[in-house]
Every structure is written in structure tokens, then in C-alpha cells.
Amino acid sequence: MRDELIEPLLSAAVAEAEPGEVMPPVPGPAGWTAARRDAFREFHRSHFGGGQVGPAGSIMYAVTVGGDVVGGVRLTRLDTPAEVVETGIWLGRSARGRGIASAALRAVLDEAVRIGAHVVVARTTPANRAAINLLRRSGAVIGVEQGQVQARFWLDEAFTTDLAG
Template sequence: MAGAVRLEPVDERNLEPLLSVAAAEAEPSDVMPPVEAPAGWSAARREAFREFHRAHFGGFDGPTGTVMFAILLGGEVVGMIRMARRAEPGTVETGMWLGRSARGQGVGAAALRELLNVAAAHGMRTVAAETTVDNTGALGVLARCGAKLRSDGGTIHAEICLDSAPPMP
């Protein structure tokens, strides 16, 4: 992996670089909820991407209880990782996406480790995630970061306990 991975809260300053990576290196369905818009990265879908992320600018204390972070590799935005409060005390849920050029380099695991540190600093005890059985990239990242995985049909539920140190890279 070339360069250090760090997280930066998504805001107006990095929203356009994040959108640029999404549009150039990901499918809309991989990076945002479905919207009524023409297929692909239409102007309407790009604006929906902006509004989706702006809705989370309030962070943990905002209406969505979600913090979104741009993932930076060597100072360049390459993806996004989030953590959202869950109903269970001390628990957040995470999810992430990476542009195609950043995949398979250890960036996802490094970003998740950074997020685990942020979650612990906020007093969280558990980080949870859900993915599909065929998302081998996410499953590998979760396993490398010490997640306990449980299958429920086509869905994989993951939990990372923050009471113990996460595995080293």
C-alpha cells in the first residue's frame, strides 16, 4: 500500500472529490441508497449523492446519528467509511466502499482499523456490519480486523468487540 490511510469527516471540502471517485470508480448502487433517477451517474443521481452525504454532516449528534468519513490514501480520497449509532448501547454499525483502484491493497482493513479507534474513543464497545456472502472483499477486511462472522442465509453479520485489541496488519 503506497501512503498512509487516514479518515477525514465528510464535509463540503471533500464531498466533490468523494463524488468524483464514486462516479469514476464505483457503481451508484455500491455507494448510496437507490434513487429515482436515470441509470448511471446522471446529474440527478450526482445531486442525490451530495444530498445523501450532506444529511449526515451532523455526525453522531445530528438527526441521523451517523458519521461519514472520506478514506484518504496518500492524501487522496479513495472511498468512504461510516459509523452509525445503533439502538444497542455502546454499538455502532459500519459500512464502507472503495474506488476500484484502491481495492486489494489493504486500504479497507487500514480504514476499518482507524474507524475502530474512533469508535473506541467515542466509548463504543462493539462495531457491527452486514454484508452478503459473495462480498469477498468485505468479508476479508472484516476477518482481518477480528470480526466474528455469523451467516443468516445470504447475509453475513459481523461483530468486532472493542474490549480487546484489534489484530495487527
């Protein structure tokens, strides 16, 4: 993620996603308020890592199609062994259902291998059937913990070979 991508990312989020889909909760009225837009910018800037897991423990990327920003994806180190990272992805409504999330997930799993992760975790709600199906199709082991769907990818040699193929 680079600073010049923050505004296009925010524009995509405002036009095609709800705030809760793309960032941590911010108190206040619903919708894309000025405070929520500022919080979105700050949240993403705080996660700049220059291609490495930065001070916030995350690497963030803009998802682009034909030069247009359509969403975001991240890797975040967890407070567990350093080889475990979490991923999260969001896409604007018009980018959904076109295979873009699959490509973004594949790219972020490859990046996890590059930074030395052995396990990638993803979480979603039981109601998010599209995300659950994406995770399952991509080879995750799915379970439910504390009311959240938990997906785990083990990045062993066989898995990374399958990704490359």
C-alpha cells in the same frame, strides 16, 4: 466529513464505483445520473456531525491516500443500545487490494472506541468475498442473518490493545 470533500468524494465514486456500492438506492435509470449525483451529495451532507454522531446518527469520513479521496467510511448508531454502531466502507476500484480498507477499518474501529461504542456491526452480501475476508482478518465474528453476512467486533480492552499494537 466536510463540505469541501463532497465533490472529490463524488468524483471518486463516479469514476471508480457503482452507485449501489456507495449510497442508498435512488429510483431511475442505472448509472450516475444527475439525480443520483444530487442524492449522493445530499446523503453525505445530511450525515455531517462535526466529529460526533450527528442528527442522522452517523459520522462519515473520506478515505484519502496521498491527498486524493479514494473512498468513504462511516459509523452509524443503530436503534439498539447506544453502545452499538454499524460501519460501512467503500473504495474506488483502483484503491482496492492495497491494504487501504484494512487501515480505514482499523481507524474507524478506533473511532468507535473513542465515541464509547462497545460493539461494531458490519453487513455485506455473501458474494462480497473481499469484504468478508477483510472483516474476518480484522477480528470480526462472522455470521449470516436473513441472507446478509453480519460481522461483529466486540471492542473490549483486549481488542483495543491489539488494534493499538
